[in-house]
Amino acid sequence: MEKTNPENHNIAITSPIANHISHIVAKISKIIAEPVKNYLDLGAGSGYITQIIVNILKPSDIYVVDFSEIALKELKKKGFKIIKADLNSEDLSKVLPKEYFDLITSFEVIEHLFNPDNLLENVKNLLRPGGYLILSTPNLASWANRLFLLMGLKPQHYELSLKYKVGGLGHNA
Template identity: 30%
Template sequence: MVKNMKKINFKEDWPESWKYSYPYDLLEVYGVKNLTGYAHAYANRFKHTLGLIQKVAKPGAKILDIAAAQGNFSLSLAELEYEVTWNDLRKELIDYVKLKWESGIVHYAPGNIFDLKFDTQFDVVLIAEVIEHVAHPDDFLKNIAQMLKPGGYIVLSTPNGQYFKNRLPRFSDCPDPSQYEVIQFKPNSDGHIFLLHLDEIEQLSHQAGLVVKETRLVTNPLTNGHIKLHHLLKLLPKSWVETCEKLTCSMPLAVKCKLHTTTIALLTQSKSSNEICG
Protein backbone atom coordinates (compact mmCIF):
# COMPACT_ATOMS: atom_id res chain seq x y z
CA MET A 1 0.00 0.00 0.00
CA VAL A 2 1.16 3.52 -0.76
CA LYS A 3 1.39 5.68 2.34
CA ASN A 4 -0.22 9.09 2.50
CA MET A 5 2.33 11.69 1.52
CA LYS A 6 3.29 14.36 4.02
CA LYS A 7 0.46 16.81 4.69
CA ILE A 8 1.26 20.48 4.11
CA ASN A 9 -0.80 23.51 5.09
CA PHE A 10 -1.67 26.44 2.87
CA LYS A 11 0.31 29.69 3.30
CA GLU A 12 -0.52 33.08 1.85
CA ASP A 13 3.07 33.80 0.83
CA TRP A 14 3.30 30.74 -1.43
CA PRO A 15 4.13 31.21 -5.14
CA GLU A 16 1.07 31.29 -7.38
CA SER A 17 1.79 27.87 -8.86
CA TRP A 18 1.74 26.39 -5.35
CA LYS A 19 -1.57 28.06 -4.59
CA TYR A 20 -2.95 26.69 -7.85
CA SER A 21 -1.80 23.15 -7.04
CA TYR A 22 -2.91 22.93 -3.42
CA PRO A 23 -6.72 22.67 -3.98
CA TYR A 24 -6.07 19.71 -6.28
CA ASP A 25 -4.01 18.03 -3.58
CA LEU A 26 -6.87 18.44 -1.13
CA LEU A 27 -9.07 16.50 -3.54
CA GLU A 28 -6.51 14.01 -4.80
CA VAL A 29 -4.26 12.85 -1.96
CA TYR A 30 -5.00 14.29 1.46
CA GLY A 31 -8.15 12.39 2.28
CA VAL A 32 -10.36 15.44 2.56
CA LYS A 33 -13.87 14.06 2.35
CA ASN A 34 -15.20 15.28 -0.94
CA LEU A 35 -17.79 13.44 -2.99
CA THR A 36 -17.22 15.30 -6.23
CA GLY A 37 -16.88 13.46 -9.51
CA TYR A 38 -13.39 14.90 -9.89
CA ALA A 39 -12.15 13.12 -6.74
CA HIS A 40 -13.72 9.81 -7.79
CA ALA A 41 -12.39 10.10 -11.34
CA TYR A 42 -8.86 10.96 -10.19
CA ALA A 43 -8.76 8.05 -7.75
CA ASN A 44 -9.90 5.69 -10.50
CA ARG A 45 -7.31 6.94 -12.99
CA PHE A 46 -4.60 6.86 -10.32
CA LYS A 47 -5.40 3.22 -9.48
CA HIS A 48 -5.30 2.04 -13.09
CA THR A 49 -2.16 4.00 -13.96
CA LEU A 50 -0.15 2.68 -11.01
CA GLY A 51 -1.53 -0.79 -11.68
CA LEU A 52 -0.18 -0.79 -15.24
CA ILE A 53 3.24 0.40 -14.08
CA GLN A 54 3.42 -2.28 -11.40
CA LYS A 55 2.38 -4.86 -14.01
CA VAL A 56 5.44 -4.22 -16.21
CA ALA A 57 8.14 -2.83 -13.87
CA LYS A 58 9.63 -4.16 -10.67
CA PRO A 59 10.70 -1.95 -7.75
CA GLY A 60 14.02 -0.29 -8.52
CA ALA A 61 13.09 0.42 -12.13
CA LYS A 62 13.81 3.92 -13.43
CA ILE A 63 10.67 5.94 -14.15
CA LEU A 64 10.36 9.35 -15.79
CA ASP A 65 7.18 11.27 -14.86
CA ILE A 66 6.61 13.97 -17.49
CA ALA A 67 4.67 17.17 -16.67
CA ALA A 68 4.36 15.80 -13.17
CA ALA A 69 3.03 19.03 -11.60
CA GLN A 70 2.59 18.63 -7.83
CA GLY A 71 4.23 15.21 -8.04
CA ASN A 72 1.54 12.89 -6.72
CA PHE A 73 2.43 10.07 -9.10
CA SER A 74 6.16 10.70 -8.63
CA LEU A 75 5.98 10.56 -4.85
CA SER A 76 3.70 7.52 -4.79
CA LEU A 77 5.96 5.63 -7.20
CA ALA A 78 8.99 6.54 -5.07
CA GLU A 79 7.23 5.10 -2.02
CA LEU A 80 6.70 1.92 -4.05
CA GLU A 81 10.53 1.80 -4.36
CA TYR A 82 10.90 2.94 -7.95
CA GLU A 83 13.66 5.41 -8.86
CA VAL A 84 11.67 8.37 -10.13
CA THR A 85 12.61 11.44 -12.14
CA TRP A 86 10.11 14.28 -11.80
CA ASN A 87 9.74 16.70 -14.72
CA ASP A 88 7.66 19.84 -15.21
CA LEU A 89 7.96 23.22 -16.91
CA ARG A 90 7.42 24.96 -13.57
CA LYS A 91 10.74 24.70 -11.76
CA GLU A 92 9.34 26.41 -8.67
CA LEU A 93 7.13 23.36 -8.00
CA ILE A 94 10.19 21.33 -7.01
CA ASP A 95 10.21 22.76 -3.49
CA TYR A 96 6.46 22.16 -3.23
CA VAL A 97 6.94 18.49 -4.13
CA LYS A 98 9.82 18.19 -1.68
CA LEU A 99 7.58 19.43 1.13
CA LYS A 100 5.30 16.43 0.58
CA TRP A 101 8.08 13.85 0.18
CA GLU A 102 8.03 10.95 2.66
CA SER A 103 10.39 8.30 1.30
CA GLY A 104 12.06 6.92 -1.79
CA ILE A 105 14.27 8.26 -4.56
CA VAL A 106 13.07 11.28 -6.54
CA HIS A 107 15.30 13.19 -8.96
CA TYR A 108 14.22 16.55 -10.41
CA ALA A 109 14.57 17.57 -14.06
CA PRO A 110 12.59 20.75 -14.74
CA GLY A 111 12.15 22.10 -18.25
CA ASN A 112 10.55 21.47 -21.61
CA ILE A 113 10.76 17.75 -22.32
CA PHE A 114 11.43 18.53 -26.01
CA ASP A 115 14.68 20.23 -24.97
CA LEU A 116 15.95 18.04 -22.12
CA LYS A 117 18.70 15.48 -22.56
CA PHE A 118 19.10 12.67 -20.02
CA ASP A 119 22.23 10.69 -19.22
CA THR A 120 20.16 7.53 -18.84
CA GLN A 121 17.22 5.82 -20.48
CA PHE A 122 14.14 4.77 -18.55
CA ASP A 123 12.29 1.54 -17.92
CA VAL A 124 8.97 3.40 -17.86
CA VAL A 125 7.95 6.88 -18.98
CA LEU A 126 4.67 8.14 -17.54
CA ILE A 127 2.73 10.73 -19.53
CA ALA A 128 -0.43 11.23 -17.49
CA GLU A 129 -2.92 13.74 -18.93
CA VAL A 130 -0.21 15.41 -21.01
CA ILE A 131 -0.50 14.54 -24.70
CA GLU A 132 -3.80 16.42 -25.12
CA HIS A 133 -1.97 19.65 -24.17
CA VAL A 134 0.67 19.27 -26.92
CA ALA A 135 0.30 20.83 -30.37
CA HIS A 136 2.35 18.05 -31.99
CA PRO A 137 1.48 14.78 -30.20
CA ASP A 138 3.15 12.82 -33.01
CA ASP A 139 6.54 14.49 -32.44
CA PHE A 140 6.01 14.33 -28.69
CA LEU A 141 5.54 10.55 -28.71
CA LYS A 142 8.52 10.03 -31.01
CA ASN A 143 10.67 12.05 -28.61
CA ILE A 144 9.47 10.08 -25.60
CA ALA A 145 10.13 6.77 -27.36
CA GLN A 146 13.82 7.69 -27.61
CA MET A 147 14.02 7.93 -23.81
CA LEU A 148 13.11 4.27 -23.28
CA LYS A 149 15.50 1.47 -22.57
CA PRO A 150 15.15 -1.45 -24.99
CA GLY A 151 12.04 -3.27 -23.86
CA GLY A 152 10.82 -0.25 -21.90
CA TYR A 153 7.25 1.00 -21.61
CA ILE A 154 5.23 4.18 -21.88
CA VAL A 155 2.11 4.50 -19.72
CA LEU A 156 -0.16 7.12 -21.25
CA SER A 157 -3.42 8.49 -19.89
CA THR A 158 -5.55 11.00 -21.75
CA PRO A 159 -9.22 12.02 -22.02
CA ASN A 160 -11.07 9.67 -24.36
CA GLY A 161 -11.93 11.50 -27.57
CA GLN A 162 -14.80 9.10 -28.29
CA TYR A 163 -16.66 9.90 -25.06
CA PHE A 164 -20.17 11.06 -25.93
CA LYS A 165 -19.74 14.49 -24.30
CA ASN A 166 -16.49 15.33 -26.09
CA ARG A 167 -16.65 18.34 -28.42
CA LEU A 168 -12.95 18.84 -29.21
CA PRO A 169 -11.50 17.81 -32.60
CA ARG A 170 -9.43 14.76 -33.41
CA PHE A 171 -5.74 15.46 -33.96
CA SER A 172 -6.00 13.90 -37.41
CA ASP A 173 -8.75 16.35 -38.38
CA CYS A 174 -6.43 19.36 -38.01
CA PRO A 175 -4.42 20.18 -41.17
CA ASP A 176 -1.98 22.54 -39.41
CA PRO A 177 -1.35 21.76 -35.72
CA SER A 178 1.36 24.44 -35.55
CA GLN A 179 -1.39 27.03 -35.09
CA TYR A 180 -1.85 25.63 -31.57
CA GLU A 181 1.77 26.05 -30.48
CA VAL A 182 1.05 29.37 -28.74
CA ILE A 183 -1.53 27.75 -26.44
CA GLN A 184 0.10 24.39 -25.72
CA PHE A 185 1.40 23.19 -22.33
CA LYS A 186 -1.33 24.94 -20.32
CA PRO A 187 -2.37 23.01 -17.17
CA ASN A 188 -5.85 21.66 -16.48
CA SER A 189 -8.59 21.08 -19.04
CA ASP A 190 -8.37 24.68 -20.27
CA GLY A 191 -5.27 23.61 -22.17
CA HIS A 192 -6.81 20.67 -24.03
CA ILE A 193 -6.15 21.01 -27.76
CA PHE A 194 -7.13 17.65 -29.26
CA LEU A 195 -8.70 14.57 -27.74
CA LEU A 196 -7.34 11.34 -29.19
CA HIS A 197 -9.42 8.41 -30.39
CA LEU A 198 -8.20 4.83 -30.01
CA ASP A 199 -7.26 4.54 -33.68
CA GLU A 200 -5.17 7.71 -33.40
CA ILE A 201 -3.28 6.34 -30.40
CA GLU A 202 -2.52 3.23 -32.48
CA GLN A 203 -1.40 5.35 -35.44
CA LEU A 204 0.75 7.75 -33.39
CA SER A 205 2.35 4.81 -31.59
CA HIS A 206 3.18 3.09 -34.89
CA GLN A 207 4.76 6.29 -36.23
CA ALA A 208 6.93 6.45 -33.10
CA GLY A 209 8.12 2.84 -33.45
CA LEU A 210 5.81 1.67 -30.68
CA VAL A 211 3.00 -0.82 -30.29
CA VAL A 212 -0.02 -0.65 -28.00
CA LYS A 213 0.13 -3.60 -25.61
CA GLU A 214 -2.98 -2.80 -23.58
CA THR A 215 -5.71 -0.19 -23.52
CA ARG A 216 -8.14 0.54 -20.72
CA LEU A 217 -11.21 2.75 -21.07
CA VAL A 218 -12.27 3.79 -17.58
CA THR A 219 -14.42 6.23 -15.57
CA ASN A 220 -18.07 6.29 -16.57
CA PRO A 221 -20.46 9.27 -16.17
CA LEU A 222 -21.42 8.20 -12.64
CA THR A 223 -17.82 7.81 -11.47
CA ASN A 224 -17.04 11.19 -13.03
CA GLY A 225 -20.20 12.90 -11.81
CA HIS A 226 -21.29 13.94 -15.31
CA ILE A 227 -24.84 14.65 -16.59
CA LYS A 228 -25.90 15.66 -13.05
CA LEU A 229 -24.96 12.25 -11.64
CA HIS A 230 -22.74 14.04 -9.10
CA HIS A 231 -25.88 14.27 -6.97
CA LEU A 232 -25.96 10.47 -6.76
CA LEU A 233 -22.31 10.36 -5.69
CA LYS A 234 -23.33 12.07 -2.46
CA LEU A 235 -25.87 9.32 -1.75
CA LEU A 236 -24.49 6.05 -3.10
CA PRO A 237 -22.02 3.88 -1.15
CA LYS A 238 -18.56 3.76 -2.68
CA SER A 239 -19.00 0.03 -3.33
CA TRP A 240 -22.03 0.74 -5.55
CA VAL A 241 -20.08 3.29 -7.58
CA GLU A 242 -17.24 0.79 -8.02
CA THR A 243 -19.68 -1.95 -9.05
CA CYS A 244 -21.20 0.32 -11.70
CA GLU A 245 -17.71 1.15 -12.96
CA LYS A 246 -16.83 -2.56 -13.24
CA LEU A 247 -20.08 -3.19 -15.12
CA THR A 248 -19.48 -0.53 -17.77
CA CYS A 249 -15.82 -1.61 -18.12
CA SER A 250 -17.04 -5.12 -19.02
CA MET A 251 -19.23 -3.91 -21.88
CA PRO A 252 -18.36 -4.27 -25.60
CA LEU A 253 -15.66 -1.92 -26.89
CA ALA A 254 -18.03 0.22 -28.96
CA VAL A 255 -20.09 0.93 -25.84
CA LYS A 256 -17.07 1.54 -23.62
CA CYS A 257 -15.72 4.08 -26.10
CA LYS A 258 -18.87 6.16 -25.71
CA LEU A 259 -19.35 5.72 -21.95
CA HIS A 260 -15.87 6.28 -20.54
CA THR A 261 -14.04 9.55 -20.09
CA THR A 262 -10.46 8.30 -19.86
CA THR A 263 -8.07 6.21 -21.94
CA ILE A 264 -5.07 4.57 -20.30
CA ALA A 265 -2.66 2.84 -22.67
CA LEU A 266 0.46 0.75 -22.26
CA LEU A 267 2.94 1.20 -25.11
CA THR A 268 6.24 -0.51 -25.81
CA GLN A 269 8.79 -0.60 -28.59
CA SER A 270 7.98 -2.63 -31.66
CA LYS A 271 10.25 -5.54 -32.51
CA SER A 272 11.84 -3.58 -35.34
CA SER A 273 12.64 -0.74 -32.92
CA ASN A 274 14.22 -3.16 -30.46
CA GLU A 275 16.37 -4.60 -33.22
CA ILE A 276 17.56 -1.09 -34.12
CA CYS A 277 18.27 -0.29 -30.47
CA GLY A 278 20.14 -3.56 -30.08
Protein backbone atom coordinates in the same frame (compact mmCIF):
# COMPACT_ATOMS: atom_id res chain seq x y z
CA MET B 1 17.22 22.69 -18.04
CA GLU B 2 17.58 22.55 -14.28
CA LYS B 3 18.28 19.41 -12.27
CA THR B 4 18.24 18.85 -8.49
CA ASN B 5 18.42 15.85 -6.18
CA PRO B 6 15.78 14.28 -3.91
CA GLU B 7 15.58 14.15 -0.15
CA ASN B 8 12.41 12.22 0.74
CA HIS B 9 9.52 10.85 -1.28
CA ASN B 10 7.49 8.83 1.25
CA ILE B 11 4.20 10.74 1.35
CA ALA B 12 0.83 9.09 2.02
CA ILE B 13 -2.02 10.07 -0.32
CA THR B 14 -5.65 9.17 0.24
CA SER B 15 -8.70 10.25 -1.76
CA PRO B 16 -11.23 8.61 -4.12
CA ILE B 17 -9.09 9.61 -7.11
CA ALA B 18 -5.95 8.27 -5.42
CA ASN B 19 -7.75 5.00 -4.70
CA HIS B 20 -8.82 4.72 -8.37
CA ILE B 21 -5.32 5.49 -9.66
CA SER B 22 -3.80 3.12 -7.08
CA HIS B 23 -6.08 0.35 -8.32
CA ILE B 24 -5.00 0.95 -11.94
CA VAL B 25 -1.30 1.10 -11.05
CA ALA B 26 -1.62 -2.07 -8.95
CA LYS B 27 -3.03 -3.86 -12.01
CA ILE B 28 -0.23 -2.46 -14.18
CA SER B 29 2.36 -3.60 -11.63
CA LYS B 30 1.20 -7.18 -12.17
CA ILE B 31 1.90 -6.82 -15.90
CA ILE B 32 5.38 -5.38 -15.40
CA ALA B 33 7.76 -8.35 -15.28
CA GLU B 34 10.65 -6.75 -13.34
CA PRO B 35 10.83 -4.28 -10.45
CA VAL B 36 10.80 -0.65 -11.54
CA LYS B 37 14.07 0.93 -10.40
CA ASN B 38 14.30 4.03 -12.58
CA TYR B 39 11.14 6.07 -13.08
CA LEU B 40 10.50 9.27 -15.07
CA ASP B 41 7.28 11.31 -15.10
CA LEU B 42 6.99 13.78 -18.00
CA GLY B 43 4.78 16.76 -17.12
CA ALA B 44 4.45 15.78 -13.47
CA GLY B 45 2.50 18.87 -12.39
CA SER B 46 1.82 18.66 -8.66
CA GLY B 47 3.31 15.17 -8.44
CA TYR B 48 0.04 13.73 -7.18
CA ILE B 49 -0.06 10.79 -9.62
CA THR B 50 3.73 10.46 -9.49
CA GLN B 51 3.52 9.92 -5.74
CA ILE B 52 0.84 7.25 -6.09
CA ILE B 53 3.01 5.36 -8.57
CA VAL B 54 6.06 5.72 -6.30
CA ASN B 55 4.07 4.42 -3.32
CA ILE B 56 3.04 1.29 -5.24
CA LEU B 57 6.04 0.48 -7.44
CA LYS B 58 8.74 1.79 -5.08
CA PRO B 59 11.34 2.84 -7.67
CA SER B 60 14.72 3.89 -6.28
CA ASP B 61 15.59 6.61 -8.81
CA ILE B 62 12.77 9.05 -9.54
CA TYR B 63 12.88 11.98 -11.94
CA VAL B 64 10.11 14.43 -12.79
CA VAL B 65 10.00 16.93 -15.64
CA ASP B 66 7.85 20.03 -15.76
CA PHE B 67 8.03 23.57 -17.08
CA SER B 68 6.23 25.32 -14.22
CA GLU B 69 8.47 26.90 -11.55
CA ILE B 70 5.63 26.56 -9.03
CA ALA B 71 5.19 22.85 -9.76
CA LEU B 72 8.94 22.25 -9.63
CA LYS B 73 9.22 23.86 -6.19
CA GLU B 74 6.51 21.53 -4.86
CA LEU B 75 8.04 18.50 -6.57
CA LYS B 76 11.42 19.32 -5.05
CA LYS B 77 9.81 19.53 -1.57
CA LYS B 78 8.43 16.03 -2.16
CA GLY B 79 11.98 14.80 -2.73
CA PHE B 80 11.91 14.09 -6.47
CA LYS B 81 14.83 14.82 -8.79
CA ILE B 82 13.47 17.71 -10.83
CA ILE B 83 14.22 18.85 -14.34
CA LYS B 84 12.82 22.04 -15.80
CA ALA B 85 12.23 21.53 -19.51
CA ASP B 86 9.87 22.46 -22.33
CA LEU B 87 8.50 19.14 -23.59
CA ASN B 88 7.72 20.80 -26.94
CA SER B 89 11.33 21.39 -27.84
CA GLU B 90 14.02 20.19 -25.43
CA ASP B 91 16.09 17.05 -25.83
CA LEU B 92 16.07 15.43 -22.39
CA SER B 93 18.82 12.98 -23.34
CA LYS B 94 21.23 15.90 -22.90
CA VAL B 95 20.57 15.85 -19.13
CA LEU B 96 19.27 12.31 -18.54
CA PRO B 97 20.89 8.97 -19.33
CA LYS B 98 19.73 7.31 -22.56
CA GLU B 99 17.87 4.00 -22.35
CA TYR B 100 17.86 4.27 -18.54
CA PHE B 101 14.25 4.32 -17.40
CA ASP B 102 12.24 1.19 -16.64
CA LEU B 103 9.03 3.22 -16.60
CA ILE B 104 8.09 6.55 -18.14
CA THR B 105 4.68 8.11 -17.53
CA SER B 106 2.92 11.14 -18.95
CA PHE B 107 -0.63 11.80 -17.78
CA GLU B 108 -2.87 14.33 -19.56
CA VAL B 109 0.09 16.21 -21.06
CA ILE B 110 0.46 15.29 -24.72
CA GLU B 111 -2.78 17.01 -25.77
CA HIS B 112 -1.38 20.35 -24.54
CA LEU B 113 1.78 20.16 -26.65
CA PHE B 114 2.05 21.80 -30.06
CA ASN B 115 4.94 19.41 -30.83
CA PRO B 116 3.94 16.03 -29.34
CA ASP B 117 6.55 14.31 -31.50
CA ASN B 118 9.25 15.79 -29.27
CA LEU B 119 7.76 14.12 -26.20
CA LEU B 120 7.63 10.78 -28.02
CA GLU B 121 11.21 11.20 -29.29
CA ASN B 122 12.33 11.78 -25.69
CA VAL B 123 10.52 8.61 -24.60
CA LYS B 124 12.20 6.65 -27.40
CA ASN B 125 15.64 7.89 -26.29
CA LEU B 126 15.20 7.52 -22.52
CA LEU B 127 13.19 4.31 -22.13
CA ARG B 128 15.34 1.20 -21.74
CA PRO B 129 14.70 -1.67 -24.16
CA GLY B 130 11.81 -3.65 -22.69
CA GLY B 131 10.77 -0.67 -20.52
CA TYR B 132 7.21 0.57 -20.14
CA LEU B 133 5.44 3.76 -21.20
CA ILE B 134 2.14 4.75 -19.61
CA LEU B 135 0.62 7.69 -21.44
CA SER B 136 -2.92 9.02 -21.08
CA THR B 137 -4.89 11.71 -22.84
CA PRO B 138 -8.53 12.81 -22.51
CA ASN B 139 -11.13 11.14 -24.68
CA LEU B 140 -12.20 13.59 -27.38
CA ALA B 141 -15.29 11.44 -27.99
CA SER B 142 -16.49 11.48 -24.35
CA TRP B 143 -20.11 12.48 -23.78
CA ALA B 144 -19.04 15.78 -22.20
CA ASN B 145 -16.86 16.71 -25.17
CA ARG B 146 -19.61 15.72 -27.61
CA LEU B 147 -21.93 18.14 -25.82
CA PHE B 148 -19.33 20.90 -26.00
CA LEU B 149 -18.91 20.31 -29.73
CA LEU B 150 -22.70 20.30 -30.28
CA MET B 151 -22.88 23.67 -28.51
CA GLY B 152 -20.06 25.00 -30.69
CA LEU B 153 -17.56 25.04 -27.82
CA LYS B 154 -14.01 23.76 -27.60
CA PRO B 155 -13.71 20.29 -26.02
CA GLN B 156 -12.37 20.12 -22.47
CA HIS B 157 -8.60 19.74 -21.94
CA TYR B 158 -7.63 20.77 -25.48
CA GLU B 159 -5.68 23.99 -25.86
CA LEU B 160 -6.22 26.36 -28.77
CA SER B 161 -3.99 29.13 -27.51
CA LEU B 162 -0.87 29.34 -25.39
CA LYS B 163 -1.84 32.82 -24.24
CA TYR B 164 -5.64 32.82 -23.76
CA LYS B 165 -8.38 30.50 -22.58
CA VAL B 166 -10.54 30.16 -25.68
CA GLY B 167 -13.95 28.64 -26.38
CA GLY B 168 -14.76 26.62 -23.26
CA LEU B 169 -17.55 27.22 -20.76
CA GLY B 170 -17.20 30.64 -19.21
CA HIS B 171 -14.81 31.83 -21.93
CA ASN B 172 -15.50 33.85 -25.03
CA ALA B 173 -14.89 32.00 -28.29
